[in-house]
Amino acid sequence: MTHRVPWSAQHKKLTANTLFSLSNSFAEPLSSDELIELSLKRGDHEIVEQYQKHSLRYTPNGGSVDLRIEIAKLYGPDIGPENIIVFTGAQVALQTAALAIMGEGDHAIVFSPGYQSTQEAPLIAGGTVTRIKLKPDEGWQVDPERVLAAIQDNTKYMVINEPYNPAGTLMKPDVQKRLVEIAKENDIIILSDEVYRLLEHNEADRLPAMADIYDRGISAVTVSKPWGGCGITIGWLALKNMDIKERIKDMQYFATACPSRASEIQAIMALRASDYLLDRNLEIIRKNVALLEAFIDKYDDLFEWVKPVAGAICYIRFKGPLTSAELGEQLAAAGIGIKPAWVFSKPGTTDSGYFRVGYGESIMTKALEALEKFVETHKGEWSDRMNKVR
Ligand SMILES: Cc1ncc(COP(=O)(O)O)c(C=O)c1O
8 A cells, every 4th residue: 555645744844843934835824813803894793693603513515605605706707606615625625626537547637846736636546647847947837738748548637736836937828728728629627726816916917717717627726825714724616517516526525525614604704805815915925025036136146036926935946055955954954944846746856956935924024034044154155065066
């Protein structure tokens, strides 16, 4: 039996005691008090009362209708509450969808580096995958020609992630359109992990949701990221196709089919406060990106990146004499958590020198100061080592 070790679990062991986190990928974390305050400020006394007095019966399989109504408002007119399946987070949604769609012998197309579940859920479901490599010198863009070349007779599924974790980049709109065309022509279901959608640093860059533009498309979202509500543990899938929806809902039955009602109500509160929360979180994000850009400019002999345009994450290359794994270990020893390249690629992949930095939280500035201090302490020694190699 294969023991599948989560890539990020190994990283968490390394950074368990770090004081400064540049590892997180969510926006400013919410508190329960804040959600109640925001609801009362809006005059939404009813939702607060529901939170205090709700029944602890099972919620309906796939989520209560009031939450699904709130979620459906994020999409176009073809997506209603009946097109939403609620999960206890996006991770379990990704896995359940793969289990429902992929059978033994089915093939999926996925992209690497990337969040492990976007690459491996189809494998865990018993299928095979082709991992298409994304490259920094192509702006981490998906090349539709490579997707076409990867299609096999048994290709059933493709998993994309836009905005893209780890780099915080966005697919070009014409690439998204082309992928949908390719999927239509080849009868492939696309799951688009859109957990960082709504956090485009410039709203004009936002791509349409996959659920809105493709009748065999699925959008995966979570309140963990844009709303900063990881502890709410509510995510969802939005999709038009009712056959696929029923298959996924049936598969969900064998895991957590009924989310906690307290979580559902908190998710409703967060969604109803979206205007305020997303504006506030984007303000923090924009400030932090500017600080990171100043850092990269100041140390451009040591670091480079494809500047992020969405989400709360970026992927930075260390040009000094350490792999990203070694840098991650040394930073962890100095109390700073980052995510080295190995967290995003299958074991055995060559270390690209890239590491992921998260910038969604206001306390990130302290972590960046600590990183800068670390760089100041070590840059002389790195420069000596690099000169010796030359
Ligand atoms: C790309 C991506 N998808 C899904 C998830 C899982 O989200 P959740 O916290 O809702 O399980 C994450 C969390 O880091 C993520 O980065």
